[in-house]
Amino acid sequence: MVKEVGEDVTLFKVGDRVWYAGDFTRQGSYAQYQVVDERIVGKKPKSISYAEAAAFPLTILTT
Numbered sequence: 001m002v003k004e005v006g007e008d009v010t011l012f013k014v015g016d017r018v019w020y021a022g023d024f025t026r027q028g029s030y031a032q033y034q035v036v037d038e039r040i041v042g043k044k045p046k047s048i049s050y051a052e053a054a055a056f057p058l059t060i061l062t063t
Contacts, residue, residue: 009038017044021057 002016012018020041026034044053 003033011038012041012043017046017053018042019044019053019057021061 002012002014002018005012005014018041020036023034023036023040044050048056
């Protein structure tokens, strides 16, 4: 879930549910909070669970 946005963020707002596969250029992929470039994030589909959302991005990149 988006907790804060920077002044240049246009694609998301606080409270949006999002998913992404991580960012190999930054440390802390297992951290509770992460700074993420909005260009590599998508809105989590409402039709899937949080567990599915956590697993899906990396699985898709692998295939």
